[in-house]
Amino acid sequence: MMMxxxxxxxxxxxxxxxxxNGEKTPWARESLLNNINKLIAKARESQQxxxxxQHTGPDGTxxxxxxxxxxxAPELQREEHDSYLTKTRPSCFYQTSLMSLLAEKGIKKxxxxxxxxxxxxxxxxxxxxxxxxxTVLVSDAHSTFANGVQSAEQIVAHHNKLLSGPxxxxxxxxxxxxxx
Numbered sequence: 001m002m003m004x005x006x007x008x009x010x011x012x013x014x015x016x017x018x019x020x021n022g023e024k025t026p027w028a029r030e031s032l033l034n035n036i037n038k039l040i041a042k043a044r045e046s047q048q049x050x051x052x053x054q055h056t057g058p059d060g061t062x063x064x065x066x067x068x069x070x071x072x073a074p075e076l077q078r079e080e081h082d083s084y085l086t087k088t089r090p091s092c093f094y095q096t097s098l099m100s101l102l103a104e105k106g107i108k109k110x111x112x113x114x115x116x117x118x119x120x121x122x123x124x125x126x127x128x129x130x131x132x133x134x135t136v137l138v139s140d141a142h143s144t145f146a147n148g149v150q151s152a153e154q155i156v157a158h159h160n161k162l163l164s165g166p167x168x169x170x171x172x173x174x175x176x177x178x179x180x
Contacts (some may be wrong), residue, residue, distance in 0.1 A: 003010065003138070006048060006049055006105040006106055006107050007046070007048060007107075007109060007123055007178055007179070008043075008048055008049075008075060008107060008109035008110065008111050008136075008178055009048065009049040009050070009051055009101075009102060009105070009107045009109070009110055009111065010038050010039050010040065010043040010049070010050045010051065010111045010113070010178075011051050011092060011098075011110050011111065011112050011113065011114070011118050011124070012036060012040075012050070012052045012053065012076070012113055012114050013053050013055065013112065013113065013114030013115060013121055013124060013142075014015055014049065014053060014054065014055045014114050014115040014116065014117075014160075015052070015073050015076055015114050015115060016054055016055065016063060016069065016070055016071060016072055016073060017068060017069045017070070017071050017072075017073055017074075018062040018063050018067075018069030019063075019068065019115045019116065020033070020073040020075070020115065021073055022031075022062065022069060024145050026115060026116075026143040026144060026145060026152065027143045027144065027145070027146075027151070027152030027153050027155075027156060028140075028143055028152075028153075028156075029143070031135035032140075032141065032142070033073070033075045033076065035113070035138065035141040035143050035173035036076060036113050036114070036173075037075075037076060037077050038089065038173050038174075039111065039138060039141060039173055039176060040076065040077045040111060040124055041077070042176060042178050043078045043111075043178050043179070044079075045178075046179055048178045049083060049087060049101075049105055049107060050079075050082045050083065051082070051083040051084075051098070051101070052072055052076075052078065052082060052083070052084050052085070053084075053085045053086070053087055053092045053096075053098075053114070053120075053127060054070060054072060054084070054085070054086050054087070055086075055087055055088070055120065056070065056086045056087065056088050057088075058072075063088060065086065069075050070086065083101060085097060085098055085101075087120075089123075090119045090120045090123035090124070091123045091124055091127045092120065092123075092124040092127075093124065093127045093128070093131065094127075099131065101146070103134070107134075108133060108134055109133065109134040109136065110128050110133045110134070110135050110136065111136045111138060111178075112124060112128070112136065112137050112138065112142070112168070113138045113141035114141075114142055115142070115143060115144065116143070116144040116145070117142050117143060117144040117152075117155055117156050117157050117159045118144050118147065118159065119144075120146075121137070121142045121159070122159055123164065125137050125163050125167050125168050126163070126167050128167075128168075129166075129167045129168065135167065135168045135169070136168060136169045136170075136171055136176065137159075137160070137163055137164070137167075137168040137169070137170055137171075138171060138172065138173050138176055139160045139170050139171065139172050140172050140173050142156065142159075143156060143172050144156065
């Protein structure tokens with residue numbers, strides 16, 4: 001029996017109730033959810049690894065482990081055999097098993113999506129490249145909130161421009177392919 005080849009992993013960062021379905025609505029929420037579900041479908045069709053990462057805050061905070069707001073948004077098409085990791089810092093690599101999971105499966109390409117553009121998405125993209133991964137940022141599958149200086153739309157556009165080239169290959173959800 002031939003095992004499927006793992007070409008890439010889809011990384012879905014912090015798509016949790018507290019960030020997606022909380023008091024504030026992320027910019028372009030509906031298209032964010034639709035585009036991530038589109039990526040999930042493509043990854044499943046090609047039998048590629050899907051990794052959900054959940055940010056864990058201290059007890060008593062909105063993202064306290066196990067709380068309703070900590071849970072992954074129910075709008076996403078999850079399956080039991082997907083991989084699930086928790087983190088406490090902006091980088092999905094810091095004190096997590098992400099690199100060992102990728103190494104175990106021989107994955108050298110990471111497709112990045114999720115929340116928040118200016119924190120965990122940015123930090124993970126930069127770290128991924130530094131760790132030698134071919135990192136792809138899906139330009140229409142990450143989002144954030146306005147920060148008082150820039151609108152969320154401006155923050156997303158700024159990071160797409162800033163990260164593209166030195167840190168990531170920038171692709172839309174339609175352009176992403178998990179096939180060789």
